[in-house]
Amino acid sequence: TAFNIATKSSVLTVPVTLIATDDVAVTGYYLSENSVSPAIGAAGWTATKPATYTFPSSGAYALYAWVKDGAGQISNRASDSISIDLPPSITSFSLESGSLDLTVAFTAFTATDDFEVTGYYLSEVAIAPSVGAAGWVSSKPASYTFDSFGNNTLYGWVKDASGNISARATATSSIDSAPIISL
Numbered sequence: 001t002a003f004n005i006a007t008k009s010s011v012l013t014v015p016v017t018l019i020a021t022d023d024v025a026v027t028g029y030y031l032s033e034n035s036v037s038p039a040i041g042a043a044g045w046t047a048t049k050p051a052t053y054t055f056p057s058s059g060a061y062a063l064y065a066w067v068k069d070g071a072g073q074i075s076n077r078a079s080d081s082i083s084i085d086l087p088p089s090i091t092s093f094s095l096e097s098g099s100l101d102l103t104v105a106f107t108a109f110t111a112t113d114d115f116e117v118t119g120y121y122l123s124e125v126a127i128a129p130s131v132g133a134a135g136w137v138s139s140k141p142a143s144y145t146f147d148s149f150g151n152n153t154l155y156g157w158v159k160d161a162s163g164n165i166s167a168r169a170t171a172t173s174s175i176d177s178a179p180i181i182s183l
Contacts (some may be wrong), residue, residue, distance in 0.1 A: 003065045003078035005053070008092045010087055010164060015056040020049075020067040020075065028068040035079070040072050057088045058114040087164035092157050093142070095173040102182035103145040104152075104173045111140070111158040111166065119159040126155050126170075131163045153179050 002019040020026045028045040030038050031053050038044060045068065055061055065078045092108035111117045119136040121129045122144050129135065136159065146152045156169045 005063055005080045005082050007082060009082055011085050012057070012084060012086070013052050014082060014084075016053050016063075016065075017052050018049055018065055018067075018078075022067070022069045024069060024071070025068045027070045029103065030068070031171055032064050033061055035062070035077065037074060037077060038066060040068060040074060055082070058084050060084075063133060080149060084161075085162045085164060086114050088117050088130045088158045088160045088166045090156060090158055090166050090169035092170050093169035095154060095171045097173050099173060099175045100177070102147075102149070102175060103143050104175065105143045106141070106171075109140060109156070112165075113158070113160045116161060117158045118161045121157045121159070123155050124152065126153075126168065129157060131159060131165065146173070146175060149175045151175075 001021055002017060004017045005014050007025055016031065018029065024087070028047060029049050030045050031050055032038065032044065037163065053063060060081070060083045060147045062079050062081050067075045088111055090111045092110040094106065094108045095104045096107050119138060121133070121136050122141060123129070123135070124147060144154055151174050156171070156172070158166045
């Protein structure tokens with residue numbers, strides 16, 4: 001009687017709403033990205049109503065649902081559509097340690113996205129930036145200049161063309177002031 005999924009998602013596993021009735025009892029549930037009706041004994045039928053469905057990757061999908069009863073009757077197909085756009089992620093993020101200079105080079109800074117990383121944001125403040133915040137740069141930085149000497153923490157984010165922002169990455173570096181030699 002009802003089948004729906006969200007129209008957009010930034011995760012692969014999405015909630016499913018499926019309401020079905022039968023004059024005796026619904027005995028099976030079947031979800032598929034294929035529109036062809038499943039056979040009564042096909043692999044993939046479940047005895048419990050699915051609460052979620054996991055898609056393989058980003059993209060536009062149609063999801064199809066069927067139910068069956070104990071007499072071997074299969075319902076008409078129900079369908080709904082979704083667009084999945086995963087956020088980018090930072091897979092490695094580290095700084096050189098033990099520097100004598102406020103400008104510290106990255107030893108690793110790798111980010112991925114299902115389409116393209118379009119922006120990089122670095123800050124000494126752990127608050128996530130908005131998509132339109134000042135400070136986003138289009139090229140991956142090779143270094144960062146801290147405000148002060150000592151133990152410093154740097155936070156990084158990346159974004160994609162759809163406006164998705166990654167989870168925060170954290171790197172630390174210890175910056176000692178250069179010794180002063182007096183004559």
